Amino acid sequence: MAGQILSQNLLPGEDILDIDPHPETTGRQARPLRFITCGSVDDGKSTLIGRLLWDTKAVKEDQAATLRRDSTGKQNELGLPDFALLLDGLQAEREQGITIDVAYRYFSTDRRSFIVADTPGHVQYTRNMATGASTADLAVLLVDARAGILEQTRRHATIAALMGIRQFVLAVNKIDLADYDEARFRSISRDFREIALSLGVRQVTAIPVSALKGENIVTRGDEVMAWYDGPTLVETLEKATQRTGQTTGFRLPVQRVSRPGEGFRGYQGTVAGGSIKPGDSVVVLPSGVEANVKAIVTYDLVRNAAVAGDAITLVLDRPVDVARGDMIAAIDQRPQTGRAFNARLVALSSDGVVPGKRYWLKAGSRRQRVMVRPTSALDLTSGNWDDASFLPVNGIGVVELDFEDTAIFDAYETNRETGAFILIDPESLNTVAGGMIDGKRSKSGRFDALPDADRATVTLPARLLEAFLKTDFARAHAGEIRVTGPEEAEAD
Amino acid sequence: MNVIEHGRGKPPLDPHLKALENEAIHIFREVAAEFERPVMLYSIGKDSSVLLHLALKAFHPGKLPFPLVHIDTGWKFPEMIAFRDQVVARHGLDLIAHTNPEGLRDNVTPFSHGSARYTDIMKTQALKQALDMGRYDAAFGGARRDEEASRAKERIYSFRTPDHAWDPRNQRPELWSIYNGMIHPGESVRAFPLSNWTEVDIWRYIQAERIELVPLYFAERRKVVERDGMLILAEDKRLELLPDEQVREEMVRFRTLGCFPLTGAVRSQATTLDEVIAELEIATVSERQGRAIDRDQSGSMEKKKREGYF
């Protein structure tokens, strides 16, 4: 069956329909669904979004007239406008016929509103793809039906998964140029399914499409693909869920301290996890000072509660020392604090990520110095994590972070807001990497995501231990398990 | 200190607008905290009105920790200037109005110099002068990504060289909601808290928050003349009529506000916010259609932005 949604727990080749029985409220009763298009260069990402905008009537008459005018001479054999021009708005993009930077577009159907980031396929602009992926709920990964899955397809799938995207749509595009061949579609879907499973992605919907002709985008392509009975792209997007990705207690990274007049002192920031109400006990980090919430102030009201996402001003019941970059957190569900953490990183600058160099690290409102030491890098062709001490541009690796003063994080898996960071080069001041915290690192090099007592202990002989630590499973659950060799288990 | 509550009795925002509002407030606070000399560009239009409202929210119960700059070309609609002065007085704002002195001296007008050169001298150059004079290192603007294809590419923190130039091929990565505010002396950032808002969002927010606007946004019988396919307001003596042009009275309103000789009105019966929104939802042309300076050619906005335009 096509258009299937796969579940991680299934054996390869087995499909079930796993549609959320309680789709979130849609329309304006929810925030817009954010998604990206990604995949290798020229696979038709911009054309797909252009077509989606066109078919959902998001293109106005004057814009359509401009499109027709700009398409002259570049018309394809079908006589259709070059829909990619609706996205590729920079002169350099038009000249070269490629996407260089992310375009953000907004559209809605009767059921839902969307923010789409159309990202570039060219490997040179991977940094811009990562920019789009970091905030997305879902990724539409395009593959040219004739070419199949390429290294860049894997790279984008990996970055999207690493950044926490758990819903993929595989759009097998240009199916018109592959004779609408069902077998071809199935074989690409099967290949991709394996990649997705290895990345821990639970939901994949595979759809055969022609972006250019608009088949299975908004309207069905039954006339040419009678064999396909799954959903169209837009139907899939309408049903997708939003990622919440916050399972931690209350978090407020302090952006600024407001002291407008005698007697008022408020801490301004956006709630990055959990919820809060007056009377709740909180801890200020890194100082560890405790206090209770006196009031939650906003322009509109003094509120009786605030939840993740709310931009608020928090007033505490006693004078404490709080500065920008501090974190106010639930007293009984604290984030991890320490000077050594482990993280995964995507290198985004041509200099790569250099061991021993002191970078600036910014997370939330906190900026501090850090030394970064890559320990392994992902080989995209084999899918293995190999030992590495340097990450080249576009490299994906595991790194050790060492801070000069206390750092405050949650694991990215448990909180995307307090588990993400960027690295800034101290000379160029450019953003050179995006990172996701795995957990705190203790002296022996272990993660400290959970207190030791709450972890499962895995004891392995040395020769297996090393191989085990390289598996995705070990990495994904690094904060929940305690891995020891036989000797260490005794020494502890 | 007594904290004022401005929203008593007002229904809560829908989640879509609330998310946009939260994001904008976050950006305001981040820029104000990280930069030494921020400033807000205030153009009096609907987007600026929303931007100002969000800024007031972001820093409440405090005052705005930065001044506003208005680039006054001398050719704005008179209602705009009157409205600006009211707003400044009501909120006790620190507003700096700047006009390019050389342009004024050389009598640069949309008629004498053509829209492209006029825009460059009276808007782009004037903006750069104002930013240089104040040594501002961050400037908030009300631009939205849905306005135009090159804007759709812009970051929330849009990095500018000491010459205020934008290099669209080399933008910094911008991941999650973590903004890199580190710059070298002389460089600056344009910050766009409304990046993810659409025109409809702006109008719905204005309605929900009861934000006041320049009356030109609502339909009224106004004197207009048709020129180059645009309906130009014919109430200012400086507008010289061409031989075959005739002033008519029509029910019109404006979707965007700029310099009156370059901003086209639309025929409309929408005199209330509800009616404006209803019209917008079935509109078949985009809002920038009424702007002469955007119509010159595809890519003209990008060119202006590379040169330092907003």
Ligand SMILES: Nc1nc2c(ncn2[C@@H]2O[C@H](COP(=O)(O)OP(=O)(O)OP(=O)(O)O)[C@@H](O)[C@H]2O)c(=O)[nH]1
């Ligand atoms: N026949 C056919 N051509 C297509 C289809 N989709 C895209 N194309 C063509 O493929 C070419 C590349 O399309 P783009 O949309 O620019 O590709 P892209 O993936 O956005 O490329 P980058 O952003 O540069 O990575 C264009 O000439 C499109 O017209 C399709 O479904 N069928």
Ligand SMILES: [Mg+2]
């Ligand atoms: Mg493209």
